Amino acid sequence: MVRTPTYPVLTQELHYEAAVEIARRLVAGESYRDGLLAAAAPLTEAATARGTRRAAAAVMTRLGLGRRRRVRASGLHRLLGSLPEPAGRQLWTYVVAAHEPMLAAVAGEVLYPYFVECQTPKGFAAEEFSVINANGLFEVAGAITHAAVAAYGERRWGIVDPAPTGRALRLLRKGGILGATWLSRPSARCLGYFPMGGLPDLACLGQAMFSMSGHGRHVRLDRLRAGLFVHLFLLRPVAVDFLLEQAMDLGLVDEPRGGVAPLRFGSLDEVAEVIISRRTA
Numbered sequence: 001m002v003r004t005p006t007y008p009v010l011t012q013e014l015h016y017e018a019a020v021e022i023a024r025r026l027v028a029g030e031s032y033r034d035g036l037l038a039a040a041a042p043l044t045e046a047a048t049a050r051g052t053r054r055a056a057a058a059v060m061t062r063l064g065l066g067r068r069r070r071v072r073a074s075g076l077h078r079l080l081g082s083l084p085e086p087a088g089r090q091l092w093t094y095v096v097a098a099h100e101p102m103l104a105a106v107a108g109e110v111l112y113p114y115f116v117e118c119q120t121p122k123g124f125a126a127e128e129f130s131v132i133n134a135n136g137l138f139e140v141a142g143a144i145t146h147a148a149v150a151a152y153g154e155r156r157w158g159i160v161d162p163a164p165t166g167r168a169l170r171l172l173r174k175g176g177i178l179g180a181t182w183l184s185r186p187s188a189r190c191l192g193y194f195p196m197g198g199l200p201d202l203a204c205l206g207q208a209m210f211s212m213s214g215h216g217r218h219v220r221l222d223r224l225r226a227g228l229f230v231h232l233f234l235l236r237p238v239a240v241d242f243l244l245e246q247a248m249d250l251g252l253v254d255e256p257r258g259g260v261a262p263l264r265f266g267s268l269d270e271v272a273e274v275i276i277s278r279r280t281a
Contacts, residue, residue, distance in 0.1 A: 017043040022065075208224065219260070
């Protein structure tokens with residue numbers, strides 16, 4: 001019997017402004033958890049006072065700060081606090097997706113096959129998925145509907161409520177990975193989501209490489225090409241090669257050999273300094 005995969009339901013929004021506020025305060029020297037929570041809570045997208053505090057605590061967890069009373073800045077925080085907003089939203093969306101299995105699954109199991117591989121998501125016949133996706137209207141336009149993503153979520157993960165998949169699409173839209181527009185057909189108007197295009201910032205690649213490298217100073221390219229970084233940003237293989245060339249030019253990695261890219265630095269903290277200094281040069 002084949003078991004249906006299940007994922008924890010995505011309950012949080014992106015909370016980008018709150019994350020940047022915490023990052024910048026950490027870099028400026030603030031270290032007490034309670035003060036950071038108090039500063040970030042009003043900037044979250046929660047609707048109640050209790051919800052804002054809970055959302056701010058979730059942001060702290062995603063930033064790798066845990067529940068410690070006193071915390072300090074890391075390379076991730078330095079990058080997040082210094083990047084221009086479009087690149088910062090990309091980086092933060094990657095961090096959030098690394099903590100949210102369902103968001104990663106929407107990108108890897110639905111969006112990446114559909115937009116990059118030009119395939120129907122697993123478990124659906126092409127004709128069936130076309131009907132769900134606004135009767136083929138969006139295939140011509142190159143977009144996907146929430147109804148199609150929600151149908152996948154119900155069949156593969158048993159999520160009957162469409163709200164979690166809608167939240168995932170909304171989060172990807174806020175992160176600058178997806179765009180959305182209304183298209184009309186005789187019976188109704190439908191909102192279609194499509195890739196925004198462009199390449200993620202090198203800060204995202206640095207975060208991805210050091211998330212994958214473990215204790216070694218290298219990254220296996222097969223893991224990079226099959227992982228969250230490629231799926232989330234809907235990258236084609238040639239785009240990965242181009243980004244690696246940029247990383248080599250910046251001095252972050254040595255030339256890949258035997259399917260392995262050697263890292264020139266031992267931590268994201270060191271990489272962050274290189275990326276930030278190059279931006280301000």
